Amino acid sequence: MKFEDVLAKAEMEEKLDVSEVFKLLHPASDDERRLLFSAARHVREREFGSRMFIYGFVYFSTFCQNACSFCLYRHGNPHATRYRKSPQDVSDTAARLRDDGVHLIDLTMGEDPFYRSYEGFNSLLDVVNEVRNDLDMPVMISPGTLPKSEIRMLSRAGADWYACYQETHNTELFKQLRPGQDYQVRLYQKKWARECRMLCEEGVMIGVGEDSQDLLVSLAEMSRIGTQQNRVMSFVPQAGIPLDGPAHRDVDELTMIAVMRLIMPDRLIPASLDVEGLDGLKPRLDAGANVVTSIIPSGSGLAGVAQHELDIDSDKRSVDAVRQRLGGMGLSLASRSEYQNWIDDHRPSCAGES
Ligand code: SF4
16 A cells, blocks of 8 residues: 555544554655654644643653663763652642643653652651642643552542553563663553553654664554653663663654654643754654643753653743744644643543553
């Protein structure tokens, strides 16, 4: 089947077989690439109109017990700046992000041993409760892997979303990227979170040694698991980490965004400011993304993940800067109630359902 025919089938939301998805992942010319992105935008427009969502990012602890090979904050890396923000700092930053106009507060940490202690975990529950209930903001929590009982406590404290990225669904590559970590336990986080009525985000990394086959498996897994938000992010080399890539990429981040939009039309797909800053926003939205992530207030002393300083203290990671860029693309920010309605409509209704 020709590329255009597969694209037409995808635009009509007909189910594609593996060879057809493979074809979409490999546009053979600039024209085919343009057609792919145009179809992805068309599908996004049909599902979400021209209204984009936007998330604030609060990376409140950069301590971590793990040693992921792609991550600046891996245990023992002397190049990483380590901090653990106080609950008051987290709450103040979240309030500032709310006032700036974000739709959700993404509370992210490394697997910080402090937050695995009784005292630390209780303080995490307090922070989630305060942001969700006192500030009245939707909350995404990205704490790494936890027992199901603790995921349930986070849900009861008010967390709406649980983010936990495999980065790859090739179990051998997973061992290299996340040494010493359990693939199945990480995958189960999403199942447990759904059973606790939380929305879930899955993530895949590009340029870490994966091939097209691995990406096909990731796409199938994201469809199967039913994660409501799926992010793809390019690996950016960091000081002091073993992975020195980026490795050869069979498929780039933008193509992957477009294919995710076509085969999972109603899911949220982030355009992260963390990889290429504000200048990287347009290409990601042009490929079909619909959530701007990683808004970080200038002067907050908070870091990003893929690029820990990029644009942060120039105000380019602000809601106003994003609003301006969206305007130039004929897009706009959704209202907070539009976002709240979306999460209310998509929250798993009971154990096992999405
Ligand atoms: S990716 Fe997360 S779990 Fe892995 S080293 Fe970095 S902060 Fe720790």
